[in-house]
Amino acid sequence: MAGQTDMELIKDGVRLDGRKADELREVKIVAGVLDNANGSCYLEWGNNKVYAGVFGPMECHPRHKQKADRAIVQARYTMAPFSVNDRKRPGYDRRSSEISYIASQAFEKVVMVEEFPKASIRVDMQVVEAHAGTRCAAMTAASVALADAGIPMRDMIPACASGKVNDVVVLDLNKEEDNYGQADLPLAIIPSTGEVVLLQLDGHLTPDEFEQALDLATSGCMDLYKKMRLALENKYGGSA
């Protein structure tokens, strides 16, 4: 989020990659791609490539993290060393532990944790290729993986970002827009109620722009939700 730049990121309403301001990048979702996980998903979102796998509910370790009346969701977001231009030092870092934490909290809002006391539901998200918006991509993939694992949930949560580039509010920032734009606002919602389970903001937005960005991201989430449904219907054969 460098903010000021001479770069022309949007011209006559058309962005660098040819999209309009309110257009998502191409999204491809495949459910149930891994044999060894209880539930899994592979997601391609523009140039982002993400795998998500779900295990559990299982006994929670370490035991001091157990909750006597409910399960906890232990989400883990990691980026592969080869997912970015400069080789990323492998393993957990400040950024990934933050994303893991907020993802866990978001999933605990939808997963019926009260059905599994003392248990843990493990959600692993692996970014294989990163091109801006990986936390949204990872959480979307993880939602599909959770449904694929047969874990009781109130809804699936799609996540999508909006932001501001060259003073225009746009949906789903790509790499250049993320790096040289003015604001980035990732959002995750519960589609059936409209509740917000994740909202972050990096950069500057006026109150009006914020409202606009929020609406845009919400509509992006709803589009994405349809694609998530389609992925699961494709795997399980649709209406029989």
Add this chain to the structure above:
Amino acid sequence: MGKESSDKSDSVSSRKLVLPGDLLETKSKPGRGIFRRDGRVHASVLGYSSDQSGYMNVNAITGGYTPKVGDKIVAICVETGPSVWRMDIGASFNSTLHHSESGWKVPFGDTARFLTIGDAIWAEVFMVDAAGTHQISLKKDDCRKLYSGTIVKIGPTNVPRVIGKQGSMITAIREKTQTRILIGQNGHIWIDGKGNDIATVQKAIEMIDNEANSKGLTKKIEKLLEK
């Protein structure tokens, strides 16, 4: 799954794939795999909805085993204590078999003489409490220790497919192969018989597990067993 569901004429009318959170239009009482929000019924798991005999259910297609009292299961011993056995029943937590529920007269500390790690039993779930712990019993009906044979593990949601409508599938498998089979509700299936027969049954059951949601499964299995 056109052909299969037309066989099950009692459930065909309202069978539909639903995803977590989907609103279910019904006047029936809420059953399995659903939750209520603002007085309306929603699906909580990925599965097929069925609205019959006054209950709205969502039958999950995937997912782990949740023990229910009265379930007949195949359990495997994973740990022995002075007066209890810890048994793997495929649920989130291991189950407990207390010596007083074993039917044997077990001296304190001598549990491993009766049942040791790796041994399998045919048991019944007799207690599940709100904290999620559960106990199994060997003292019910035909519950016993299982000698010889082999155990195949499948998804517990596919158990009804292995059994078939009114036991049609499992009867066919039993008759064609001369094997003894016990199907646990937890998806652990015990098979005993001659080596070749066990292998055939194992193949058939794995096929059912992999293709549980495909068409013409009964025919495919019959063909496999004819060989």
